[in-house]
Amino acid sequence: MTAVVARDLRRSFRTTQGRLRRTRSEVEAVRGVSFEIAPGETFGLLGPNGAGKTTTIKMLITLLLPTSGSASVLGMDVVADVRAVRRRIGYVFGGDRGLYDRLSGLDNLRYFAELYGVEPREQQRRIGALLELVGMTGREHERVEGYSRGMRQRLHIARGLLHDPDVVFLDEPSIGIDPVGARELRATIASLKEQGTTVLLTTHYMFEADELCDRIAVIRSGEIVAEGTPEQLKRGVASGRVLEVETYGVPAGVVETLGDLGPVHSVAVEERGQLQVLVLQCDADSEVTQDVLSRLGDVRVGRVSAREPTLEDAYVQLVTQ
């Protein structure tokens, strides 16, 4: 049985603006989203801020009713079978809220285990296994207020898994976590997969999605614009090759003329300190470097390098084109 099915999900919000003259408007946050997640799969939902990822997740975890369309988790409808769905899913939202700082990690888990109705006899074994899974064994007696953000987030994940859900929704779990913490968190997410849990993950970190996800859907303005394995998405980048040129003080007009070169599909400028790095998506077999350099004329140029497209290249192209 498919773990998660979304069929033409839509959700709009009515908003009012202005204090004196109140104007009503409707935001279509999710506009016909469909996808399926197989059991045991780690599925990434990627998209810019406001693309509709959280709204989609909230519909799947029964916290928000769809305006239209349907969705099911493990064959159970998210509108008709709310209680049954909730019993089988876990969810973790990024950020710091939701733990008791004054309590130890262990007491937090005990408290939530009680709240989620985990059998008292089961609690100790379950909590022990979860501490192991999230790599926190040995730190469980310390108060949460002393935990790093990464540890808190792993404790959040342990909390979300207390009732042994089959499907877990992780909405930006690595937000605000330093690289070491983020690496540990990735290991935790990878071990969820190893134990057969189905995971839906949203993240703004492309290497994280590349490392963890079996398949990815890219969502933009409430619609899915691409779906596939990370490799398929990378291959789908129109170009096939990426040329990076470090420049100092490149005028916008010059950047535009680079886009006119035949083999160049797109040009983006990344500011890195003093540098402006031109990232050009080019045809795989093109010899465009000389043409690019001559168009740059007097502009001071640093390192020039070519590389294979990354998931981030594919993503940027998908959400900006």
Ligand SMILES: Nc1ncnc2c1ncn2[C@@H]1O[C@H](COP(=O)(O)OP(=O)(O)OP(=O)(O)O)[C@@H](O)[C@H]1O
């Ligand atoms: N309760 C609400 N009332 C009104 N508008 C909302 C509400 N919730 C979300 N929206 C709007 O719906 C759109 C999608 O929001 P959503 O939070 O799903 O995006 P997201 O992809 O999760 O973004 P982010 O990456 O910033 O978390 C946004 O335009 C947002 O302002």
